Amino acid sequence: MHTTKLRVSTSQQQQQLDAAMDGAHRPAARRSKMRILLVVIATNLVSVYLFSGASLSLRLPASAPSIHLWDSSALLRDLNATRAALATARAEIAGLRAQCNTSSLLLESVLAGLGAVHGDKPAAEDFNGWPEEPTGELRFAIEPHRLPLGFSAKFGTDELYPGLGFACRNFQEEFAQYMTYNASGECPDDDAFALQLMLKGCEPLPRRRCRPRSPARYVEPAPLPGSLWTIPPDATVNWSPYTCKNYTCLVNRARARGGSYECKDCFDLAGKERRRWLTDNGGPGFSIDGVLASRRPGTVRVGLDIGGGTGTFAARMRERNVTVVTTTLDMDAPFSRFVASRGLVPLHLTLTQRLPFADGVLDIVHTMQLSNWVPGGVLEFALFDVYRVLRPGGVFWLDHFFCLGPQLNGTYVPILDRVGFRRLRWKASRKLDLGAERNEWYVSALLEKPMT
Structure with missing residues (x-):
């Protein structure tokens, strides 16, 4: 009987302890729910304000352009105006570059004339080591060609340089002769001449835009084996x-x-x-x-x-x-x-x-x-x-x-x-x-x- 009374007493004490703890947690739970409710109300108020058509005022420097974040038509006008300004700037840069090139050519012409009057010899280093600027197929074969955007970051260069033996510069007259032909026509019959250039170290030779002559009455080879x-x-x-x-x-x-x-x-x-x-x-x-x-x-x-x-x-x-x-x-x-x-x-x-x-x-x-x-x-x-x-x-x-x-x-x-x-x-x-x-x-x- 004493044991039963002890168990009842203990159970009552546990219930009283749980009730006390529940009472202590209720104010904290109420405060947390109130915070969540306030956040939801504030978010809704901001959304209503933004989508009501009101403009967002940002404190930017006076020199900064205005940005219409929520007005699509105004933003489109700004983008079009910026694109037109960039196109105008590019055109001005191209014009300035052309003027600079023209001025450089005129200056070189004047200097060359003055040098001729005074008996000066022309500089040997004019076009990447060539005494005279190459023209025609020779220039087209040896000049660099622009690569698409993005190659520079991957490969360290934005230009593609054709393969050309360094010793070609030592035999420039023969090399220019090799690169003199009718583009899209028949190649000269110069296999022996090309081999001479190769043996002199002018290797690799550049590609040519011509077609070698096929042998007369060509006969197909025998089949394997x-x-x-x-x-x-x-x-x-x-x-x-x-x-x-x-x-x-x-x-x-x-x-x-x-x-x-x-x-x-x-x-x-x-x-x-x-x-x-x-x-x-x-x-x-x-x-x-x-x-x-x-x-x-x-x-x-x-x-x-x-x-x-x-x-x-x-x-x-x-x-x-x-x-x-x-x-x-x-x-x-x-x-x-x-x-x-x-x-x-x-x-x-x-x-x-x-x-x-x-x-x-x-x-x-x-x-x-x-x-x-x-x-x-x-x-x-x-x-x-x-x-x-x-x-x-x-x-x-x-x-x-x-x-x-x-x-x-x-x-x-x-x-x-x-x-x-x-x-x-x-x-x-x-x-x-x-x-x-x-x-x-x-x-x-x-x-x-x-x-x-």
Whole structure:
């Protein structure tokens, strides 16, 4: 019984405590509700005032223009007036610019006349280094062109500058002759002249707005895979710049005189060219299959052959499902067209030009062109560029590099070490016949770009 009374007493005390706390919270709840009600009333009053047509008065400087935030017709009038004022200002600026240009031309004319009277020589730096301001197609090809808005923020320039070899400035008369032609007409027959400019360092040449003449009685090339080992018809080439006027002449000249300027016997596809890179001789003569065996099957897919002559290396690689681009120069023979007729990709490129590939995209680079005739500085730049375009784990096949004995360890090995290749295979042998007496050597190397 005592326990029951204690429980009742405790329950009554709890009810009294809850009632006291509820009474304490009620005034606070009433105050919060009153605040919310006042905010709602104030907001409604402001909305009624604004949308009743009354103007909003802001304390702005006297010189500031009036702004009608809630009057759409007045705002439209202000915008139109501002647009008209901007158009007038632009027209005035354009007029002032034209007047300044006219004044500059008059001043230059007067100064030139005064200089002629006094025997002064004209300034050499007139139009970005050109003695006389270029005109016609030459100026249109080399002047910068305006890019659309927004390019400057992304790429740091608002003008597009056409590619042009720096050395073109050293041969300005020849360069102007190359760029003199009938726009939208037929291009001059000047392949040999263009090659001379390229070899002088005027590379890249600018584009031209003319159409080269197609060969007379053109014959389509043979279809693949037969085209890889078929000498193309003579009618596929305009032969005027070349000593030989047909492919038969090139084949016979190679057999009689030991090769053209670029490669020995390379136009005779039925002769020694058909057997190249098929076997490994244990010395500097590596085989394609032996080189491919150094990589995981299927990982050599795209590559480059520097100075690849008539494209036989690329043809061998295509037979193995590898795509190889061949760099050529049409030195006294149509090497580029010959390569293309075989169903391969020629790239007209000199040794000094940066390889037109992004960093780390090629699986293999091969060359038989590099030898001690290449100046050391040019060679080192070329090797670093090869390293650049190879992917990590890609291989560089330096094939039959020719040099003198003292040059090998004194000059070329240190250059290769500086580039950073890792040696997979290295074979050096003394050149036979007269080369043995002159201490001449061939070196072939298979070099890997490290993975890291």
